[in-house]
Amino acid sequence: MKIVGVTACTVGIAHTYMAREKLISAAKSLEMEAHVETQGSAGMENQLTEEQIQAADIVIIAADVAITGEDRFHGKAVVKVPTNTAIQTPESLLRTIQKKLQVAN
Secondary structure, eight states: OOOEEEOOOOOSHHHHHHHHHHHHHHHHTTTOOEEEEETTEEEESEEEHHHHHHSSSSEEESSSOSSSSSGTTTOOOOOEOOOOHHHHHHHHHHHHHHHHHHHHH
């Protein structure tokens, strides 16, 4: 499964980056591919490319605030969760998404 995501927390510091790292780490351990953009106090980092977005099976928005550029994901399946979900239970989140995608296909 190929995943793209965006993380953003209210302050734009700790949870934004922790959520990104947890999602990427969980994806690797589950043999998935993940690219995750951060939108924090330093602005937008690790910006997703159009190619990454088009190749993705799912978009995960782990955010506690509105994100910039959500329209890029038009036509894609999008899952929105708080940053705490991505930080505390990233593998469970990815497994649940994977199961739902398998059922849908």
